[in-house]
Amino acid sequence: MSQLSYAKYGKDNVRLYKVQRDSPTGVQDVTEFTVCSMLEGDIETSYTHADNSVIVPTDTQKQTIYLMAKQNPVTPPELFASILANHFVTEYKQIHVAHVSVVQHRWTRMSIDGKPHPHSFYRDGDDTRIVEATARESEGITLRSGIKGLLVLKSTGSAFYGYDTSDKYTILPETKDRILSTEIECGWTWKKFDNLDAVKTEQQAFDKAWNDARAITMDIFAKDESPSVQNTMYKMCQKILAEVPMVQEVDYTLPNKHYFEISELEYVMVLGNFANFYEDLSWFEGITNTGKDAEVYAPQTDPNGLIHCKVQRK
Ligand code: AZA
Numbered sequence: 525m526s527q528l529s530y531a532k533y534g535k536d537n538v539r540l541y542k543v544q545r546d547s548p549t550g551v552q553d554v555t556e557f558t559v560c561s562m563l564e565g566d567i568e569t570s571y572t573h574a575d576n577s578v579i580v581p582t583d584t585q586k587q588t589i590y591l592m593a594k595q596n597p598v599t600p601p602e603l604f605a606s607i608l609a610n611h612f613v614t615e616y617k618q619i620h621v622a623h624v625s626v627v628q629h630r631w632t633r634m635s636i637d638g639k640p641h642p643h644s645f646y647r648d649g650d651d652t653r654i655v656e657a658t659a660r661e662s663e664g665i666t667l668r669s670g671i672k673g674l675l676v677l678k679s680t681g682s683a684f685y686g687y688d689t690s691d692k693y694t695i696l697p698e699t700k701d702r703i704l705s706t707e708i709e710c711g712w713t714w715k716k717f718d719n720l721d722a723v724k725t726e727q728q729a730f731d732k733a734w735n736d737a738r739a740i741t742m743d744i745f746a747k748d749e750s751p752s753v754q755n756t757m758y759k760m761c762q763k764i765l766a767e768v769p770m771v772q773e774v775d776y777t778l779p780n781k782h783y784f785e786i787s788e789l790e791y792v793m794v795l796g797n798f799a800n801f802y803e804d805l806s807w808f809e810g811i812t813n814t815g816k817d818a819e820v821y822a823p824q825t826d827p828n829g830l831i832h833c834k835v836q837r838k
Contacts, residue, residue, distance in 0.1 A: 528568050528571050528572055531564070531567055531568065531571055532562045532563060532564045532621075532623070533562065533563060533567070533579075533582065534560065534561040534562035534563050534582060534585050534623075535559075535560065535561055535582040535583070535585040535586045535589070536560040537558055537560065538558065538559040538560070538561075538586050538589050538590075539556075539557070539558055539559075540556070540557045540558075540559055540589060540590065540593055540598075541554065541555070541556045541557075542554070542555045542593050542594075542598045549642070550642050550643075551640075551642045551643075552642060552643040554631050554645060555598050555599055555628065555631070556628070556629045556631060557598065557601065557604075557626050557627060557628055557629070558626075558627040558629070559589050559608075559624065559625070559626050559627075560623075560624070560625045561585045561588075561589065561608065561609075561612065561622065561623070561624050562622070562623040562624075563580060563585070563612055563616075563619050563621070563622055563623075564619070564620060564621035564622075564623075565578075565616070565618045565619040565620040565621065566578060566618040566620070567579065567618065567619075578618050580612070580616055580619060585612075588608070588611065588612075589608060592604070592607055592608050592611060599731075600727055600730035600731050600734075601626045601628050601653060601655045601669075601730075602655050602657070602667050602669055602714075602723065602727070602730040603723060603724065603727050603730070604626060605624045605625070605626045605655045605656070605657035605667070606624075606657050606659070606665050606667065606717070606720055606723040607720065608622070608624045608657070609622040609623065609624040609657045609658060609659035609665065610622075610659045610665065610719075610720040612624075612659070613659045613660070613661045614661075619661075620660065620661045621658065621659070621660050621661070622658070622659045623656070623657070623658050624655075624656075624657045624658075624659075625654065625655065625656045625657075626654065626655045626657075627652045627653075627654050627672070628652060628653040628654070628655075629647070629652055630647055630648055630649055630650075630651070630652070631645040631646070631647065632645060632646055632647070632648040633645055634646055649674070650673050650675070651671055651672065651673040651674035651675075651708070652671075652672050652673055653669070653670075653671065653734055654669070654670045654671070654672050654711070655667065655668070655669050655670075656668045656670075656711075664716050664717050664718045664719055664722070665716070665717045665719070665720065665722075665723055666713070666714070666716055666717075667713070667714045667717065667723070668711045668712065668713045668714070669711065669712055669714070669730065669733060669734060669737075670709070670710055670711035670712065670737075671708055671709070671710050671711075671734070671737060671738055671741065672708075672709050673707060673708075673709070674707065674708035674738070674741070675705070675706075675707050675708075676705065676706060676707075676708060676742065676745050677703065677704070677705035677781075678703070678704050678705075678745065678746065678750075679703055680701055680703075681704070681746075681748070681749055681750060682701070682702050682703070682704035682749075682750040683699060683700045683701065683702065683749070683750065683751055684698065684699055684702060684751070684752055685698035685699060685700060686698070686751075702783075703783040703821065704745075704750055704753070704780075705780075705781040705783065705823075706753065706778040706779055706780060706781055707778075707779055707781070708741055708776070708778065709776065709777040709778070710737065710741060710760070710764075710774065710775065710776045710777075711774070711775045712733060712737060712764055712768065712771040712773070712774045712775075713771065713772055713773040713774075713775075714770055714771055714772065715770055715771075715772050726770065729768070729770055732768075733768045733770075733771065736764070736767050736768060737764050737768070737774075740760060740763045740764055740767065741760055744756060744759050744760045744763060745760075753778050753780050753829065753831040754831055754833070757776040757778055757831060757833055758833060758835065760774075760776060761774040761775070761776060761833065761834075761835035762835060765835060765836075765837060772836055772837055773834055773835065773836040773837075774834070774835050774836075775832070775833065775834040775835075776831075776832065776833060777830070777831075777832045778830075778831050778832075779828040779829065779830050779831075780828055780829030780830070780831060781823070781824070781828055782823075782824040782828060782829075783821040783822070783823050783824065784821060784822050784824055785804075785813075785814055785815075785818045785821060785822075786803065786804055786805060786813060786814075786818075786820060786821065786822050787803070787804040787813075787814045805820070
């Protein structure tokens with residue numbers, strides 16, 4: 525015997541662009557999103573008995589995303605995601621939980637002849653602003669906001685030592701000065717909102733929190749004499765919790781993107797035996813490029829460390 529243990533369904537990768545032309549000055553504002561909606565509820569029979577009467581078609585969800593964007597503000601994205609999620613649980617009696625995620629892509633206003641241009645924008649970074657909203661019928665709305673894809677690097681001011689180098693599985697040399705690079709993925713979970721009106725009441729907080737979190741992340745990344753990714757990310761979490769009172773938990777997921785000195789030990793077969801060679805640059809006129817002389821490094825694509833934590837208020 526078997527039974528359906530969990531189900532949700534929806535439309536993913538709905539791309540959406542909205543222009544606001546209302547300003548009497550002729551200044552236009554643009555927003556670009558990628559949206560995903562996923563619905564839960566009394567939908568079991570659609571899986572088990574081919575009962576499509578309980579399905580809100582994924583195309584309907586897509587049309588709703590466009591319509592809600594036309595009829596409502598799309599910024600801040602936390603408000604738009606909440607409006608959409610709330611719509612699905614209030615409009616359809618069989619839908620009890622709606623998950624809406626919004627990825628906001630950067631369009632930064634151009635500065636032309638020293639002035640902000642009224643209708644021209646550029647992509648000044650690949651990082652995105654993200655929102656995950658979940659509306660539960662009669663229970664309220666939970667929101668997690670975040671940053672994804674912010675690529676950062678510091679060329680010094682990072683160390684990694686103090687781990688057990690006598691461990692027989694450990695070969696990594698300790699270092700007091702290394703390159704640190706990561707792609708920031710962080711999120712902050714807001715205290716629960718009782719309903720959509722509560723989200724509307726607090727909407728001023730969302731842009732400020734995103735600006736603060738982005739600034740704090742870069743400030744601590746740059747200034748911290750980092751003993752490890754773990755400790756640096758913990759400091760970031762603490763600072764965001766201190767700065768944004770309505771946030772109850774902060775999380776970071778950081779890949780450690782390695783930049784290796786060109787000094788890897790190579791094992792090469794010579795006359796039927798393995799021999800060791802140091803693949804540094806000394807083979808060329810004795811040039812030195814290791815330790816304090818290292819200038820040219822080999823960025824690694826994989827593997828990478830992956831460090832995660834969540835920090836919440838006591
Ligand atoms: N944390 C770091 O910051 N760097 C590392 C780790 C780690 O856990 N492991 N290798 N290098």
